[in-house]
Amino acid sequence: MSFIQTNFYNKIDPSPLQVIRHPQLSTANITVSIKRDDLLHPDISGNKWRKLKYNILEAKKRNIKHLISFGGAFSNHIHALSAAGYHFNFATTGIIRGETHYASNPTLSQAQRWGMKLQFVDRKTYREKESSDYLHRLKAQYPDAYIIPEGGSNHLAIPGVEEVVTELLQQSTKPIDHIFTATGSAGTLSGLISGALKLTNKTQVHGIAVLKNAHYLTEVLTNFVPKFNDLNWHLHTEFHGGGYGKVSAELAHFCHQFTQETQIPIEPIYTGKMLYALWQLIDQGYFSPGSHIVAIHTGGLQGLAGLKQQKKI
Ligand SMILES: Cc1ncc(COP(=O)(O)O)c(C=O)c1O
Incomplete structure (x- = not known):
């Protein structure tokens, strides 16, 4: 049964919280639990589901039948959006940065199998995707569509991500001192900061920026979490x-070792990079x-096939 035929938003069970065993953690006397959002659903996993959930409900409420969004040629978000279209009966269009030959890569092949139409744009046009002019033209071209920004990070992403914290509150038997997530467009970090209001004030939320020069994201956070200054x-x-997307030999080695030691699959672009940073912080004595520490596994495992194809891993 596809999950649109069920009451889908109640049917995706909370993801497990898994305490991990690792020699370095015992030595440092640190507990790390992984929130396994990669296990939420086989096709729409991780923060993608969290960010899409309330957007999908909003589109359903408005009786909109077509979803459009933006992404790179290996985008987890594009992959998840096409799966959402398939499972929840929406037409989907992906506006993809780059050349048409990417259409045959593993991510976009699957997206098309799930019914997504692809529209390739050059990098200059892609950079305009948030400008009112560009969005105006897109709305004129697709008057009945619901447009979701790149990465799925908009105001409706926030309540979905907050639910991660609600689940943690129910699942963790130990108080949580720190929550870590990989950070790209900062929608996930914003939702976690906002959700942390529900925890004790002591919990500190950390984003590991996967892009260079990411200081500008603070402004994005202000936009999504008005009271974020009051939070930790x-x-x-x-x-x-x-x-973004750079995979050093050390990072690749860390990811491989981590999976061997914990049996938890990770990829090096988001969760692997975040865990590698977390392990370095532990080494530096950053934590008492x-x-x-709870680290969020934000999924993205579909990207492994593309990384292999590009010989990055
Ligand atoms: C697997 C994965 N983890 C983390 C992130 C970062 O999330 P955000 O863009 O909300 O910062 C992304 C990108 O959306 C992602 O695909």
Whole structure:
């Protein structure tokens, strides 16, 4: 049964919270639990589901039948949006940065199998995707569509991500001192900061920026979480490892070892980069002994096939 035939928004169970065993953690006397959002659903996993959920409900409420969004040629968001279209009966259009030959890569092949129409645009046009002029033209071209920004990060993404924290509140038997997430467009970090209002004030929320020069994201956070100054959060901008999509030999090695030691699959663009940074912080003595850290596994495993194809891993 496809999950649109069920009461889908109540049918996706909370993802498990898994305490991990790792030699370095025992030595440092640190507990790390992984919130396994990669296990939420086989096709729409991780923060993608969290960010899309209320957008999909909004589109259904408005009786809109067509979803449009933007992404790179290996985008997890585009992949998830096409799956959402398939499972929830929407037509989908992906506006893709780059050349048409990407249409046959693993991410976009699957997106098309799920019924997504692709529209390739050059990099200059893609950069305009948030300008009112461009959006105006897009709305004129598709008057009945619901347009979701790149990465799915808009105001309706926030309540979906807040639910991660609600689940943590029910699942964790130990107080949570720190929550870590990988940060791209900062929708996920914003939702977690906002959700952390529900936890004790002591919990600090951390974003590991996967892009270079990510300081500008603070402004994005202000937009999504008006009271964010009152909260306890930190954006780490020094762990981008050369920039978005860059996979050093050390990072690839860390991801491989991590999976061997924990049996948890990760990819190096988001969750792997975040965990690599977290492990370095633990090494540097950043956390007090006895701390409990929750790291969010934001999914993205569909990207592994594309990374292999590009020989990045
Ligand atoms: C797997 C994965 N993790 C983390 C992120 C970062 O999330 P955000 O863009 O909300 O900062 C993304 C991008 O959306 C992603 O695809």
